[in-house]
Amino acid sequence: MRQSQMFIPTLRETPQDAESLSHRLMLKSGMIKQMASGIYSYLPITKLVLNNIEQIVREEMNGIGGVEIHMPVLHPKELWEESGRWQAYGKELMRINDRHDREFALGPTHEEMITALLRDELKSYKKLPLTLFQIQTKFRDELRPRYGLLRGREFIMKDAYSFHVDKESLDVTYNDMYQAYSKIFSRVNLNYRAVEADSGAIGGSHTHEFMALADIGEDTIVFTEDDDYAANIEKAPCVETEKPSGEFKTLEKVSTPGVKSCQDLADFLNIPLKNTTKTMVLKSEDELIMLLLRGDHELNDIKVKSYFGIEEMTLADEADIIEQFNASPGSLGPVNTKVKVYVDYQVKSMSDYPTGANETDVHFINVNHERDFDVEGYGDFRFITEGEYLPDGSGPVKFMRGIEVGQVFQLGTKYSEAMGLNVLNENGRSVPVLMGCYGIGISRTLSAIIESHHDDKGIIWPKNVAPFDIHVVTANPKDKAAAEAAEAIYETLKKEYKVLYDDRKERAGVKFADSDLIGLPYRVVVGRGIKDGIVEVKARSGEESQEVPVDELVSFLNANY
């Protein structure tokens, strides 16, 4: 491809408002243009890379028997009401009315669609297992779109769905998908981890997330040094501690004027933060629930939802608290309260600790659970912290940041039961179909590749996804002999390689800067040396360029590319 015919509007300045490295580099190298918040046009270079990623995904999906289909963007409201997600999905689901005022969603995911598609067509277990996938534009109205294509509102996903008559079959396909995903993320050159994850609102039971390691990642990965364990921090379990025995001090009330936070309390009592506790009040339907955590720990709402089997976790607001306790939120505690109290595993081993006294600016010290208040249950309600050990004794755990680029998920019968997708099994009995769903963020994967393949001059494309293999650049566009030679080299190389030929009438400095930004694996510079039949060849990932005789260029590239 001649660069003069391409459209690669590179920038000289680094865009200031882009918050992530991949976002900055994509803007600077002329790959994307923002049309609205979280909504981008993908320019030619991006489209070529996306095509390469999509092709790899398609090959690996076909490799495990996946069949490609294409479902609509517009989803009838009725289907999402059947699954219960029309309400549950909230504001991220974009909704539209047609000219007849019928309501549709813009698909953020296609469980409802594919279940509706198959329930009329699948009658017997004999047609199972079945794996269908699509590569398609999806919509999610993010509250805060950011980081370019990493968190957009309109993006490209590969979503696959599998259908099974029994759990064994689902496990086989789940494992096939896990392996296929591993191949895909290896082929696109991502440094990734498959981590255990929480199943969250989508329902189902068993799930792994594929995380590309990157500092910008919004997810925290918890892992052990030996790599035997890796999980999303939302999922990683905390150890249960032992209840202490022995003598406890006497419960005492102290005045704590101005103490609002655990840190205030630690300072006031002159004890470490980790020796304090915090009291959280949750609203579950109409009931309030009290949770007692260590002062330096963070509540993990995923674990709380899972413990109580609830869809949404809501913290009580100040009005609820004042009404119930007649005290400010900073002075709450489990002693002398009517609400049920649950204690975090880590607090279980604590003794003689301070809590609020349910009077504004008053605390208890020397509190002990089971002595001073009843415990409704002990549980794992918090995020693990670096350096802790896991319940199975492995550890200590470390943290990394990751970008979620894929997820595999055993849905079970959540959608088939809600929407009536049944088949007759071997015994002639109608049973709900078991389903799996498997997503890859295609446009997000592209960003993740850039996050980990670049230097301060620009992108360094891995060969498997590079928009072109080789960049042929003329150093001086006024040098006619060089231009002719470059033309010939372009014609020769493009028989074996995907070649971008910079035939523009720009200064050498501009061309080299653009070339580094665009980051093709190899660059061939046709410069002054051409009068002696010499070109300069440089790998984008290397430091040094090499002089290569033109008539050895093809064999040089064949040997080195």
Place this chain on the structure above:
Amino acid sequence: MRQSQMFIPTLRETPQDAESLSHRLMLKSGMIKQMASGIYSYLPITKLVLNNIEQIVREEMNGIGGVEIHMPVLHPKELWEESGRWQAYGKELMRINDRHDREFALGPTHEEMITALLRDELKSYKKLPLTLFQIQTKFRDELRPRYGLLRGREFIMKDAYSFHVDKESLDVTYNDMYQAYSKIFSRVNLNYRAVEADSGAIGGSHTHEFMALADIGEDTIVFTEDDDYAANIEKAPCVETEKPSGEFKTLEKVSTPGVKSCQDLADFLNIPLKNTTKTMVLKSEDELIMLLLRGDHELNDIKVKSYFGIEEMTLADEADIIEQFNASPGSLGPVNTKVKVYVDYQVKSMSDYPTGANETDVHFINVNHERDFDVEGYGDFRFITEGEYLPDGSGPVKFMRGIEVGQVFQLGTKYSEAMGLNVLNENGRSVPVLMGCYGIGISRTLSAIIESHHDDKGIIWPKNVAPFDIHVVTANPKDKAAAEAAEAIYETLKKEYKVLYDDRKERAGVKFADSDLIGLPYRVVVGRGIKDGIVEVKARSGEESQEVPVDELVSFLNANY
């Protein structure tokens, strides 16, 4: 691909509610499933054919220097307000509000987007010409979606846009596109015509439509036997006739009780319909305009809009007419009226004709224009009819029905002027960029292919777009030796061909019926003959099957495919 892993839910019954042949065949052969009115899921066979069509389109676009991009579905309202189409596009434009109540359109076409995309990036004529294209899902909220994928609300388009500093360059690309489109529609085996068309509401000046010939087509193509002329009927011009000279009869008023239509009048006066006239009253802004046409002719609103230079043509309603004329719409006429009267070219040569008298149930006879009323202008206001001659003397014209599968269009500066897309030209002057736009309905093309490639048993795919090349079918799934032989044949053939292998445990009758429905170019049946090393080979387009020894199968197919 093993058919047992595919998803091809064929039907035994012919769906009764499908109105077109391609719609029926696509449902029957398990290619599509309707999810809502005009909204379909594309099942695996459809996806494979679409991929093939898209690949052909991509190759031909690349062949003329087109560069692929991908623009968003969500279009900010502001851009459509700049072009004036937020209002003008009407209800076909689907509109959505995001969580912040910002308004967006779901793109039915991308002129606004691409103009906005380029206006910040194009500064100089040196970057021109430039041709960008995308293949993407589009949305149009049709009042009456029908004919399956022929008129859907969510569909796949290839849309290309070109950018030029002068008309010569635009003409070159327009011609390249015209040639590329001709190649594309030839390669997908459509019997098509490129016809002159009206530029309509999209603006601009010069345009051709590519019409696939098919009885179901919603467009009428006007052509001459020698194929020198072909146009959309909306565009085909009618000849201007000569004003008659000589003696005219005396104007006379007659009572015409109950005469409402031209046919009523012809019957009442006992004259041919073509000797009557019809008076049409149009509303243009606040003014009423009267048009006089021959009684058997049809008003062509495209020509009327073009003649008067208006965006919308509205017929006066009964209330307007009663208010202005105090007569029923069936009794209107040009004599003694204050509104301006325009006369169709064909009426120009008529004399002594009847018209309404602007009194209910009263007509004039022996009316003559210029004698009995003033003519504001003569014009071409009607659709041409079969057998007429064109203004240049060629003809007589014939009619065909066509499906519009593509359109090439010179937009000129309509969008660049409205939205400020300018470049500096060679003389350093800022000039608006000239644009062309070029569309192909990808999913509609697929339907058009089926409309012209089928028989009463099913689809007959042309090789270039066929989902697979060869269908290997075992006749008796219980015949173990045949199954093993089929397996080996499948493995051999798939090295050179795309093979669908029907390994299902179904009766031979079901398999053959499905195979005919699916319509792959060649079928290889592994039946009883296999014990003598013989298979049956049949071209889907032929009548007879042939016995071929297994060891000659590849060479037979190589020679015949």
